[in-house]
Amino acid sequence: MTAEHHSSPGELAKGARGTWGTRLAEARGLTLGEWFRELVLAELIAHPAEQVILAEVLALRMLYLNTVQIIGALKQIEAGRKAELKVRNMA
Numbered sequence: 001m002t003a004e005h006h007s008s009p010g011e012l013a014k015g016a017r018g019t020w021g022t023r024l025a026e027a028r029g030l031t032l033g034e035w036f037r038e039l040v041l042a043e044l045i046a047h048p049a050e051q052v053i054l055a056e057v058l059a060l061r062m063l064y065l066n067t068v069q070i071i072g073a074l075k076q077i078e079a080g081r082k083a084e085l086k087v088r089n090m091a
Contacts, residue, residue, distance in 0.1 A: 025035035044051040 021035065022032055025032045028035060030038070044054060
């Protein structure tokens with residue numbers, strides 16, 4: 001097996017899907033996603049500082065998604081109230 005140079009994470013992921021990553025996962029009886037998840041978690045356990053950073057990133061992601069969901073719900077309520085007001089004004 002020769003080492004290949006990948007200039008971007010996307011190229012690395014593409015290489016993993018098509019070649020060595022898939023073979024390593026299959027050798028352990030895992031899907032590529034399961035194998036990659038185990039690899040990342042093992043690295044996080046070995047490096048606690050990165051574990052804290054990942055936790056913060058995931059917390060920010062959750063905060064963002066919850067905020068977007070609330071904004072979307074408010075826009076739906078606002079649209080419903082506008083329609084209700086139009087009906088009242090027509091009557």
